[in-house]
Each structure stands twice: as structure tokens, then as C-alpha cells.
Amino acid sequence: MKNILLLTNIYPTDDPKYPGTKICHFFTKEWQKMGYDVRVIHYESCFPKIYYKIGGLIGEKIMAKTGSLVDMSTPREATQYEVDGIKVCRVPLKKYFPHGSIPKKSEGVAFDATKSFLHTEHFEPDVITAHFFFPQAQFLHKLKALYPNARTCMVMHSNGETIPKYYKDYKPLMDSIDIWGFRSNSFKAQFEGLYGVQKREFLCYSGIPSEYIQPQQRDFKNGIKKFVFLGSLYKLKNVDITLHALAGVFNDGDYTFDVIGDGAELDSLKKLTTKLQQENHVAFHGRQQRDKAQTIMAGADCFVMVSSREAFGLVYLEAMAKGIIPVATVGQGFDGIISNGKNGFLCPSRDVEALEKVLLQMRSLSAEELKQISDNAIATAKELTNEKAAEKYIKEILK
Secondary structure, eight states: OOEEEEESSSOOOOOOOOOOOOOHHHHHHHHHHTTTEEEEEEEEEEEOOHHHHHHHHHHHHOOOOOOOOOOSSOSSSEEEETTTEEEEEEEEEEEESSOOOOOOHHHHHHHHHHHHHHHHHTTOOOOOEESHHHHHHHHHHHHHHHTTTSSEEESSSSOOOTTTHOTTHHHHHHHHHEEEEEESHHHHHHHHHHHHHSEEEOOOOOOOOOGOOOOOOOOOTOOOOEEEEESSSOGGGOOHHHHHHHHHHHHTOEEEEEEEEEEEEHHHHHHHHHHHTTTEEEEESSSSOOHHHHHHHHOOOOEEEOOSSSOHHHHHHHHHTOOOEEETTTTSTTTTTTTTTBBBBBEETTOOHHHHHHHHHHHHOOHHHHHHHHHHHHHHHHHHBBBHHHHHHHHHHHO
């Protein structure tokens, strides 16, 4: 089995300004290196032109506040391009309303474009894997009928609670899927509570480039005093909770908090910092180039991001690879990778008192105990490189 077809609605394009994540591309690049022949179908919603005029005015604000992808460059016809040698067909799904279902006519046109691309490429998939249930599920179902010997996989980036919203008759779609991947233990447990345990399941974690594994020399003789956040500043990241907790625990002022990133919440976070009288301890660096951001982060003892609705946060892994102790959200994407008190800490997303308790717990630990947690974080990151994650993913499908 050498041919892998990936379906997704978020994938890098030939437009350098495309705002979508490269999560799926990290997998396909590694599969290509492993000798697999890979193609990608990038389905993307396409709306009446008036929506793009509105989006041009408020698109960045929507992304900053919610983290939702707002792309202004969706083509109105299927187009083909390459990313790092991987051939991609970008297929528009013409819809009338955001978050609405796909009209049958649009679905048919999109599937015809899919079949045409595969026919032109003389590409018959042995594996068809999809990320994000909507809108990939109906196309995965159709492709399974077209290629009955192909193994099909669906990777869930959520708990699946919205599936009935988009598909009234979703059971045939689910039954045609051979194996299910989940981006976190939490999503897997919640999904099983809604739909039961599926015939084959696995955890589909992402990785980081192996060169990101750069442990810093840390002895924690001064305890935990230097904190950092790196990411987009929108409400769901809950940076305000971190500001409140740090001000409450370090009332002696013996700490620093570096905030790297930009977004709609920047001004309100600065005002909150002033209100809490923490201007001398909190530094807002804005959006930085990757090398500069990583340099700032490397100087920290602890990375704090207690965000809501976090499917998977690669920035946690980037921090752990440097030996920085992470604090993540309990019940979210990194719960299961981080074991509380072993290689980091877990905390509810919007609970100042709970985060204060975590910070106080860290302050109570000895230098040796903190060093052990840091070392465990590095060991975890070493097992979650792009290469190892991609290899595990395809092995789970093929076994």
C-alpha cells in the first residue's frame, strides 16, 4: 500500500498569506519522505462575493477573537498546486451561508472535481484519510464507494457533538469509516460517550521538527519565576486568567511574564496589567519572527496557556522541547500528553483560583523536583517529533 489520499479543509496553499495551520502538511511531508505517494484534496467553503467584502473588513477581528479561519482567497473553481512537492487540488464548496450545509449541487460539482483530479493523476488510493468530520465525511463516504479496497480513516479535531447538525443521516457515513483517529484523549472519551466505541481507534498526535529538541541548561535553583505565553491573543486563550493568577500568587512581585503574540485582546490585556499594577513584571512583545519568539521563550521556566477548546497545541511541545515546564488545560487537547505533576501541570481553563493553586504547588517544589519535571517534559517531546508522529499515524491505519 503506497498511495495515500488526504482530505482536509485546512491546508497550506500556494498563497504565502494563507492563514491556515500546517498540521496536516506536517504528516504528508513525512509520508512523502517515507516513500509514500501522497495527494491532497483541500476542500474549502466558497461564499457569495458580498461575504468576502465583509470579511475583508472584519476577517482579522474574527480570527483574533475566535481563532476561526477566515480565508479571503478561496478560488471559485478547482485549482491545482504543489507544496513541498506534494500535489494538491483545492476544491471550492459553494455555499450560501457560513456554517451551513453544502447544497447537493455544490457537493456534486466538488466530487466531480475530486474524481477528475485523481483520474488526471492516474492515482488510485490505498489509504484515504480525512481531517475534520465536516465537510470531509460525505466525500470520504463517496470515495469509499469508488475505491472499496482503500482503507478509510477519519481524524477528529473535536468531540463530534456537531455531527447531527450537519448530517441528519450520519450513521452510513460513520459506518463507512474503517478507523478513527482522535487528536486528544479527551475528545476520544467524549466522542465515545456520544456515539459509542468504534471498531478501530487511535490517538493521532502531531509532532514538532526534531531540530526543535533543544534542551536548555536549567537547575531551577531560583525556583519558578519566569513565565511565558506564545500565541494569538484572542479570548479563548485566557491570558487574562494567567495575569490574575500571577498577580495573586506573586504578590511580592518576584516574577516576570513575557507575552508573545498579537490579536484583538492585546489592548484589554495591557489595560488589565495596568489595573493589576503589574506593568513592571509583564512584557508584551507583540508578534515576533519565529527565531526571536523562540529565543524569548527559551529564557522562561514555565509556559502557561490555559486556553479553552484547544484541540492540540504544538507550542506546548515547543516549550517542553526546551525543558520549559508547561501548564495546560485539563480535559483539552494536551490532557493525556501532559501528566499532571509528572511532565507538566493541568488546570481548568477559566479558573483563577485553580491556576493559583498550580502556581503555588510549583513554588513549593525543590530544585531537584522541578528539574525532574523539566527532564520528563523533554523526554515527552523527543517522542513526539514529526517523523515519529507520521510513522505512528500510518502504521495505525495499515496494521
